[in-house]
Amino acid sequence: MFRDEIDPLTKYERPPVQCYHGGQSFRYCPNFKCDFSVTTNVSGPPASAIKAAKEQFIDIEHYPDQDAWVPRCHFADYIGFHPNQIRLGNGASEFIDLISRIFKPGTTWRPYPSQVLYLEFERAFTNAGLLKTESSNANAEITVIVNPNSTTGDYIEIDELRKIIAADSKSTFVIDESFIMSYGPDWIKQSAMQLIQEFGDRVMVLTSWTKVWACPLLRLGTLVSSEKMIERIAEIQAPWTVNGFAQSFFIAALQEKDYFKEMWETTPLWNAEMRKLFKEIGCKPNENSPIWVPYVYVDMLTQEIATKAHRLAFDAGLPIRLCDDFHQPAKVRLGVRELKYVHMLFDIYKNDKELMEMIKQAQ
Numbered sequence: 001m002f003r004d005e006i007d008p009l010t011k012y013e014r015p016p017v018q019c020y021h022g023g024q025s026f027r028y029c030p031n032f033k034c035d036f037s038v039t040t041n042v043s044g045p046p047a048s049a050i051k052a053a054k055e056q057f058i059d060i061e062h063y064p065d066q067d068a069w070v071p072r073c074h075f076a077d078y079i080g081f082h083p084n085q086i087r088l089g090n091g092a093s094e095f096i097d098l099i100s101r102i103f104k105p106g107t108t109w110r111p112y113p114s115q116v117l118y119l120e121f122e123r124a125f126t127n128a129g130l131l132k133t134e135s136s137n138a139n140a141e142i143t144v145i146v147n148p149n150s151t152t153g154d155y156i157e158i159d160e161l162r163k164i165i166a167a168d169s170k171s172t173f174v175i176d177e178s179f180i181m182s183y184g185p186d187w188i189k190q191s192a193m194q195l196i197q198e199f200g201d202r203v204m205v206l207t208s209w210t211k212v213w214a215c216p217l218l219r220l221g222t223l224v225s226s227e228k229m230i231e232r233i234a235e236i237q238a239p240w241t242v243n244g245f246a247q248s249f250f251i252a253a254l255q256e257k258d259y260f261k262e263m264w265e266t267t268p269l270w271n272a273e274m275r276k277l278f279k280e281i282g283c284k285p286n287e288n289s290p291i292w293v294p295y296v297y298v299d300m301l302t303q304e305i306a307t308k309a310h311r312l313a314f315d316a317g318l319p320i321r322l323c324d325d326f327h328q329p330a331k332v333r334l335g336v337r338e339l340k341y342v343h344m345l346f347d348i349y350k351n352d353k354e355l356m357e358m359i360k361q362a363q
């Protein structure tokens with residue numbers, strides 16, 4: 001029983017999180033069914049990787065590999081790089097923080113090609129004393145590109161990216177490729193990792209494996225760059241940020257050579273269906289985003305409509321992501337999900353007379 005008979009969860013008031021993230025809301029959802037607010041792989045986590053993580057309990061009394069050397073070697077083999085060009089982290093978020101701290105306070109940075117960017121960059125970079133500038137500022141010392149952009153889904157092809165990096169020669173490019181694996185079997189050829197040899201220290205590529213292996217509870221990220229930049233990151237990275245369960249999960253998942261096949265097949269089909277349904281009710285999905293991107297970014301026409309669609313989804317146990325904190329209050333983003341849940345959500349929208357009337361009025 002509790003110390004004073006009061007459940008501690010009702011006793012304390014929880015302060016808001018420092019940086020809101022969609023994946024939090026499902027915990028408070030009545031009748032939770034499916035989480036559209038996160039952008040994890042529709043196939044879920046590889047079973048063999050879960051098994052490998054569970055088997056690690058046998059080693060629970062021991063420290064894990066301090067620098068995650070073994071998983072780094074496996075990953076080096078997977079992408080064709082040297083392990084000294086790779087760090088493994090507790091999600092991509094750890095690298096956003098570490099990268100911000102290898103530059104001197106006062107260093108200028110810009111989100112590119114627009115100001116709509118995964119929020120944690122702004123928080124970490126501001127905390128580290130870096131100065132944000134306009135997206136058009138080619139002289140910014142750091143350029144951050146999320147590719148595909150994690151909110152809008154807009155995507156820059158590798159040839160175009162090469163030109164941008166070559167042209168803005170004073171800038172170090174931090175490229176977040178947390179969703180590029182959805183591109184298809186050729187994703188490694190599309191990755192900005194291919195540009196590291198050409199541009200050396202000026203290209204740093206981070207990736208959230210948390211997303212594509214659907215393991216947010218475990219968390220996994222990688223950073224790939226020149227040996228020199230990776231050494232600078234290593235100097236400030238705390239030991240053991242990637243626990244032994246996550247390391248084993250990572251190694252086993254890498255062995256699953258065919259694992260992404262299902263994702264490559266289903267994501268474009270379900271993404272297309274979600275866009276079609278949004279258009280049918282009169283809203284505007286972002287058609288600039290390629291169809292393989294594992295989320296749909298939608299203009300709901302007004303802030304009121306977006307807020308109502310967000311609330312209806314939450315109440316039905318199908319939370320979606322409202323983009324107001326990206327300064328886009330009329331937009332929502334939905335992870336691509338199984339069609340039975342997609343249809344469940346659209347039944348709710350279509351049967352809500354008030355929502356349909358609001359959309360009609362806003363057109």
Ligand SMILES: Cc1ncc(COP(=O)(O)O)c(C=O)c1O
Pocket residue numbers: 090091092093094118146150176178207208209210211216219220221
């Ligand atoms: C573009 C982008 N980068 C990084 C992250 C954080 O990844 P992780 O959960 O692996 O820390 C996210 C999570 O939503 C993201 O959308």
